[in-house]
Amino acid sequence: MLNKTLRKKKFISYSKWGYLFLAPFFIIYTIFALIPLLSTFYNSFFENYRVGLTQVGPTFIGLDNYKEILTNAGVPKYAMNTLIMWLLGFVPQIVVSLLLSVWFASSALKIKGQSFFKTVIYLPNLIMAAAFSMLFFTLFSDAGPINSILTSAGLINEPIRYLSMTNTSRGLIALMNFLMWYGNTTILLMAGILGIDESLFEAARMDGATSGQIFSKIIIPLLIPILVFVMITSLIGGIQMFDVPQILTKGDGLPNRTTMTLIMYLNKHLFSRNFGLAGAVSVMIFLITAVLSFIVYNFSMKSYYADK
Secondary structure, eight states, X not given: OHHHHHHHHHTOOOHHHHHHHHHHHHHHHIIIIIHHHHHHHHHTTEEEEEETTEEEEEEEOTTHHHHHHHHOTHHHHHHHHHHHHHHHHHHHHXXXXXXXXXXXHOTTTOOTTHXXXXXXXHGGGGSOHHHHHHHHXXXXXXXXXXXXXXXXXXXXXXXXXXXXSHHHHHHHHHXXXXXXXXXXXXXXXXXXXXXXXXXXXXXXXXXXXXXXXXXXXXIHHHHHHHHHHHHXXXXXXXXXXXXXXXXXXXXXXTTTTTTOOHHHHHHHHHHTTOHHHHHHHHHHHHHHHHHHHHHHHHHHHHHHXXXX
């Protein structure tokens, strides 16, 4: 009898506990992500808005909301605005982050005070976007400190209206996104470089490889998975760009809606309670994000696995 009991205990399966520990994630994801996502798809096929105190709908209208978006001349413009401002911030971000991560992770340079510099470059990422936007709005306003310094130095004769010109307003938004996220990107890339076997670098140096060759032939190929991750997450964040241009341009995408992003356009319909059209815009943004992410991943990782 004792042997039977011991045999039963010996073959007890504990795999069910794994499902128990995973359950909270799936429950929370279903309630707060999956159900809202499905409801957004569902509501996008309805006419549902409010005019004053009068509620119109919900009335099933099929793909009419999508037709209205695709025939709206402003939507391609807002998509292009979003893409331009994301690229203006992402390109310098990835270049600077790569350089900083290589310098900090290099065993040959042995930079002192690395912990201090890592903390400093990551600090802007901890500042709320609203506070960052208000700071830049104050600094670059017509009577702000930047114009005052340039005027006092005799570099300009009259204040520059940064927020009234397309190039400067887009540039400021891109600069803020760069400053907020380059530290986070640097930390990710640095972790990837530190994960590369040090013996590869030592062997390359013994064979007479230069720093440029080590960077291009060893670091970049082995960093491709992390670079793809950074690019896709940055792309998703860029498409969802909202808080910085919303606050800096007071929600109007000034000048002449050249800084209006897709999410700002979505917010206009949510604010006007046009829920059906807002749902269609959300679905379009979701599809754009999914397609672009798939293209980036497939194109980048294909070459990575081909090299292996």
